Amino acid sequence: MNKALAIMAIITIALVAYAFQTAQLPPATIEYKEVFYINNQSVTFVTKDGYGLFTMHIKPKISSFELRIEFPEGTSYLVRYGDKNYRGKDVVKLDVSKENLPPEVYVQFQLPEEVTRKIIYEGESPEIRVIGEKAPFWHAEDVIYIKYRKEEKS
Numbered sequence: 001m002n003k004a005l006a007i008m009a010i011i012t013i014a015l016v017a018y019a020f021q022t023a024q025l026p027p028a029t030i031e032y033k034e035v036f037y038i039n040n041q042s043v044t045f046v047t048k049d050g051y052g053l054f055t056m057h058i059k060p061k062i063s064s065f066e067l068r069i070e071f072p073e074g075t076s077y078l079v080r081y082g083d084k085n086y087r088g089k090d091v092v093k094l095d096v097s098k099e100n101l102p103p104e105v106y107v108q109f110q111l112p113e114e115v116t117r118k119i120i121y122e123g124e125s126p127e128i129r130v131i132g133e134k135a136p137f138w139h140a141e142d143v144i145y146i147k148y149r150k151e152e153k154s
Contacts, residue, residue, distance in 0.1 A: 026140035027065035027132045028096065031057040035144055042142065044128070045149045050116035052146060056105040056130075064097040065134035072126040072146070074112035081105050096132075111146070120148045 033055040035044050046052040058067070069092045071077055079086040079094070082102035086092050094105075111119070111126075118124040130142040 020136055023137035024139040025061075025137055027062050027134050027138040028058050028060040028067075028140070030059075030130065030132070030142065032144070033057075041125075042144045043125075043147050044144050046111060046116065046119065046146055048116070048120065048148075050111035050113065051108070052111070053106070053108045054144070056107065057103070058096060058101060058105060060096060060098050060101065062134060062138060063099075064095060065132055065138060067094045067096045068092070068129075068131045068133070069094075069107065070129040070131070071109055072111060072115050072128075074115065075109050077107065077109040079105065079107050119146060 032042070035042050035054050044052050044054050069079065071090055073090060076089050077087065077092055079092050081094055082100065115126060119126070125145040125147055128144040128146060130144065132140045
């Protein structure tokens with residue numbers, strides 16, 4: 001009888017450990033403006049000179065977590081989070097908490113010239129990844145594809 005209980009306890013512990021490793025619950029709900037749902041993809045558009053812009057409304061489910069936005073390599077960004085402006089290249093990391101959450105987060109970016117050229121002339125669609133994480137099992141990842149919208153002349 002003791003062997004059966006020990007085996008059941010080991011199996012239960014293994015299943016709980018596996019559940020913690022594989023569970024991925026989003027730490028927040030993020031709604032986007034200037035991101036469109038086209039052909040089962042989230043898409044934002046850039047201008048001919050490689051500039052793009054979108055806005056995020058974040059509704060946290062937990063008190064604090066890290067929000068990371070990963071742009072294509074060489075991309076410069078300006079992220080306005082409340083009264084703070086973050087400038088840099090490639091990756092921005094923000095600490096999001098319910099207490100000091102702004103109503104909107106503005107994300108402006110400029111792609112490198114060669115990436116912009118590939119989007120416009122070769123039809124490539126590089127990705128922006130928006131990742132929210134907090135250990136042990138809070139994790140969510142959104143992928144936003146970057147495209148160029150051709151304007152039709154009248």
